[in-house]
Amino acid sequence: MPTTPPPLQPGDQVAIVCPARKASHEELAAAVATLESWNLRVVLGTSTNVAHHQFGGDDEVRRQDFQQQLDNPEIRAILCARGGYGTTRIIDGIDFSRFAQEPKWIAGFSDITTLNCHLLRRGHQSIHGVMPLLFHLEGGSDSLESLRRALFGEEISYAAPAHPLNQFGTATGELVGGNLSILQTLTGTQSDVPTAGRILFLEDIDEYLYAIDRMLVHLDRTGKLAGLAGLVVGHFTNPQDNTVPYGQSPGEIINHYATHYNFPVAHGFPVGHEPTNQALIVGRPARLVVDAQGTQLSYV
Template structure:
């Protein structure tokens, strides 16, 4: 895996919007706080483009990312928000540019598309909070602190409290995954992740409970679950149900499907559409440790 250069004070972080549109007011707290942390912040001219829900046309969104990749002053690209649209953006970006100009790509949710692309290209990226989530009052929270530490190479592990559904054990592998719905949408495409021997991470938001079962059954039926070394489950937030209830929580559904796999499984990781949303290095080699006292992902090469 290619590890992009870690940041130092005075380096430039660029903001880009590969998916849903965003306003200057929404990113202002992030710009101010990142500058306060000692970084320069580049707000690309096209950041506030509008094409209905999207932040400009597919070509405009891709064009801004191409420009930022080629900009040698930019050391990291922080995606402003998710929503939907990244899959439409990446097909207009020559893939060789990511390897020719390796830099940290940061985001989560719909940005899972980019994490999968980076995984296919052998480049590490950061699953972490985005400007849309920065507190409006300008305060720093644990999600932001974790992101800054990870960008600067100070991240060593991510830990979670004990959970009654955990399956204890240890495993080592490359961390991969992201938003479950996006992973499901990429199945069978060139961006589909091959998880053999890897630690798979999943999280999701605002899905019907039976959809979680459908997507997990896809991972099972495709043989992916039988190939992974371990599973890490982050937030499964704001789930919905039908008039006739599904009858199981998202975690219980995942737990039922994971029966029979002799691998460690950790629930309740503080990552996803929630606070805290701690930063994780996708593509890093990690050790997953699940014990009575909790679970942790320890970086061995991040």
Template sequence: MTNNQNSTYHTPPYLTIGDTVAITCPAKKLTRDILDAVTLLESWGLNVVLGETVKASWHQFAGTDELRASDMQQFLDDPNIKAIFAARGGYGTIRIIDRIDFSVFKKHPKWIIGFSDITVLHSHIQAVYKTESIHGQMPLTIPDGSSVSLETLRKALFNEALDYNYTSAVKNRSGEANAVLIGGNLTLLVMMAGSVSEQDYSEKILFLEDVGEYLYSLDRMMWNLKRSGKLTYLKGLIVGSFSEMKDNDIPFGQTAEQIIMEHVKEFDFPVCFNFPAGHINDNRALIFGRKVNILVEEQSVSLTYPESQY
């Protein structure tokens, strides 16, 4: 276990060829096989172990809460497992987070990978254990994932350079910031409020994404972040994909980007939109808990991990 320079977050050991990784389902059950994901991970030189939850079913979940928690527990405690992939999101991780004993993980951290509902795990291990994790493609989404997004996931796991440059289709708020990156799915971050899994947002760069929400609900959640002071001391805001957004019969009157900008207009930190991450095929990997540098101009954006050691 190592610490990044000038950072209080722990970096789990990177993967090397021959390592064994696990796939488990902490939330919703799988609706199709994940053979493509297994094949991809094996092509990276990894051995893959599947948890019982991969084939389990209990209502909408991948087995009972007890099974999903024990599956995760087994892989957290097994020293031969070097990384844990959540097979999919959906809903359910919050039902098991308090059943999991992270004492072995605290001493011997390993990479946890996923997005969407897996934001619960990201937020929890960063809030309580100050340990990095990877927001990226999951086994269920791998068949539809862009080749670029899958390559960024491999790079994140094997400690290769992970830098991004892109052009936003929406006008950004210019600026530069260097701070620890946190975040994930907005709905789940709001759900963490008031719990042990809630992070300190001060002096951080926040990444947000969501899917299938009503525009008024997005506005309501942004009010939650603002009124609770979470936006006040941010160093920067990265807005990923807000896909499949819904509206009421009486239109809300603003886009997702306009809603978000409305809530942060009084602050002066840089804000970039259309970052290629979230519920999209081009869901590129981000390492949460690590310092990033963002340079945001009106249309162009660059994100680098300046303290990473390649």
């Protein structure tokens, strides 16, 4: 089983960094206050409050900052300020050897799926959850609380209502997944992770419907779906369409491929680019139950 970093303790020091898109100190001020209310001490990395076009500094600034926080034994967790794009540009230049000796929590989602998968490939759990720039979205208090509980090692479990596209069943396996477009981008790289015997969760934002189908075709052709224990479908926010409609919703597109297999499928799960973005621990064994009453996901 992938290693579990130790839970945070009151007084621990945590860092906020920008491995992808830029974020200013002003934009992060409310999140810093929230983390301090959790009795944590916050360090703002050198990739915050700087900009290189869209990025939080150029590739070397972002890589060095992440490496510094990764190697600093006083930093007990690294929170990625936001997603966007850029983590894949620096991931191969980061040395995880010292981290492997003393793992710490790394948290984020969207573009940070790169880190979630890269860590799992190396045998470490991480958190797919709300990021500091999004801490205070209206309606997101439960998501923020789920992140706190994950960081501090408290029990978490989730439920989702019944959905007409659900496939019933029960599955156990380590959680893997995140942003669909990033998962496709990682295929064949040093951040690619096996999915066989695992519970895969998916989410995305602003993607064209045909592109969602194309990415599902790719996952299916590369064997990522065939051996799944289960599939969890999160938010597919603001899907785009062409002048001639594609004719299927994101859920229907996913269902087209999922029905080829016998694993349970849970649609409408609260994870992704919405205020309801519950923290999931990537790499942790979980139990997925999908029945007529809805979906339950808990850790085992």
